[in-house]
Amino acid sequence: MLEPDDHDQRFKSLLQEFLPEFVALFFPTWADRFEFSRTEWLEQEAFLDPPEGERRVLDLVAKVPTTVPVTEESDDYLLLIHIEIDSSESTTLLRKRMLQYYAFLRRSYGLGVFPIALFLRVGHGGIGRDVYEETLWGKSLIRYEYFSIGLPALDGNEYRTGSNLLGLALSALMKLPPEDRARILAEGLERIELSGENELRKYLLADCFDHYFPASDSEREEAHGLMAERFNKGGTIMNGLELRELRGERRGELRGELRGKCQIVVKQLTKRFGPLPEAVLAQLNAFSSERLDEIALAFTEATSLAELGLGDSPTSSQER
Amino acid sequence: MNGLELRELRGERRGEVRGELRGKYQLMVKQLTKRFGPLSEAVLAELNAFSSERIDAIALAFTDATSLAELGLNESPTK
Numbered sequence: 001m002l003e004p005d006d007h008d009q010r011f012k013s014l015l016q017e018f019l020p021e022f023v024a025l026f027f028p029t030w031a032d033r034f035e036f037s038r039t040e041w042l043e044q045e046a047f048l049d050p051p052e053g054e055r056r057v058l059d060l061v062a063k064v065p066t067t068v069p070v071t072e073e074s075d076d077y078l079l080l081i082h083i084e085i086d087s088s089e090s091t092t093l094l095r096k097r098m099l100q101y102y103a104f105l106r107r108s109y110g111l112g113v114f115p116i117a118l119f120l121r122v123g124h125g126g127i128g129r130d131v132y133e134e135t136l137w138g139k140s141l142i143r144y145e146y147f148s149i150g151l152p153a154l155d156g157n158e159y160r161t162g163s164n165l166l167g168l169a170l171s172a173l174m175k176l177p178p179e180d181r182a183r184i185l186a187e188g189l190e191r192i193e194l195s196g197e198n199e200l201r202k203y204l205l206a207d208c209f210d211h212y213f214p215a216s217d218s219e220r221e222e223a224h225g226l227m228a229e230r231f232n233k234g235g236t237i238m239n240g241l242e243l244r245e246l247r248g249e250r251r252g253e254l255r256g257e258l259r260g261k262c263q264i265v266v267k268q269l270t271k272r273f274g275p276l277p278e279a280v281l282a283q284l285n286a287f288s289s290e291r292l293d294e295i296a297l298a299f300t301e302a303t304s305l306a307e308l309g310l311g312d313s314p315t316s317s318q319e320r
Numbered sequence: 321m322n323g324l325e326l327r328e329l330r331g332e333r334r335g336e337v338r339g340e341l342r343g344k345y346q347l348m349v350k351q352l353t354k355r356f357g358p359l360s361e362a363v364l365a366e367l368n369a370f371s372s373e374r375i376d377a378i379a380l381a382f383t384d385a386t387s388l389a390e391l392g393l394n395e396s397p398t399k
């Protein structure tokens with residue numbers, strides 16, 4: 001169920017849209033320290049071992065103004081929120097990378113960093129802190145701590161019934177009672193559908209909740225049947241089939257929108273700079289909608305692909 | 321593949337076609353607005369009615385265009 005590409009894009013889209021809710025959900029005492037309306041998303045590639053070493057794309061990096069200084073000693077009112085999403089069975093692999101990413105962001109921006117690892121398959125004590133440490137003969141040389149959230153350790157009932165709809169969506173990956181799954185799924189989807197959120201936000205929430213919810217095919221079918229009994233849209237009852245079609249349609253629209261933008265950018269860049277290398281095509285295909293917009297608006301003034309941040313490395317070393 | 325999945329797939333394909341056109345439209349509106357200033361309702365309506373292929377053609381011509389008229393876009397609402 002948790003293929004890397006699949007969960008990566010799903011969670012990136014979800015958290016980009018619901019960053020304030022994410023912070024409010026897991027770091028409630030800090031939530032009002034941010035001015036989320038002025039969030040700037042950074043498409044961030046890190047060279048972990050420069051100049052020719054491994055190159056990775058950080059999952060989510062947001063530059064967010066703060067309402068209080070970032071440290072007691074500084075006058076900085078700007079912080080980078082870095083979220084890495086991990087679907088592996090272990091927390092070990094990510095630890096060293098978290099330190100490398102932290103060092104990279106500090107070096108690149110000189111801003112404070114709020115580093116968060118979000119584990120989808122490992123409980124790891126729920127909400128807490130994880131540590132990367134290097135030692136020499138038992139003596140600690142480097143000890144780096146970052147925030148970690150292990151969804152499977154959290155109480156899904158508490159989050160799914162809370163007022164934060166992101167909590168409801170993420171509760172599908174938390175601890176849920178084994179019984180009554182069809183009803184819980186139906187209630188959750190219904191709550192999202194009837195919320196006052198716009199269509200895109202409803203889609204992202206429902207897609208996450210429905211996709212990760214631990215139900216069998218028959219429980220899922222029963223859930224859609226339950227919704228059909230209760231769900232009323234525009235005076236007509238939508239049945240489970242119609243709901244699934246609508247959900248597919250919303251997902252397709254998002255994917256199509258990205259593809260349409262990418263096609264235009266590829267045509268325009270090819271006309272201006274000649275046939276694009278495979279590496280550049282791979283980069284463009286992996287970009288977010290916002291990043292494609294940036295390139296589309298900048299390319300007429302650029303004199304090379306490199307000026308647009310494109311190319312210059314083999315695609316094999318890239319990761320989203 | 322069961323009936324639910326088939327319906328979802330059908331919706332997904334329909335959504336992709338619609339989304340692709342919308343993505344192209346959105347990008348062209350941003351590019352044209354940056355170069356030529358705010359677009360009139362008439363131009364927005366024209367663009368919105370274009371096929372995917374027509375928007376592709378405008379995107380290619382855009383790189384050298386110096387006016388909306390060169391792209392076959394008419395600002396006159398009475399066109």
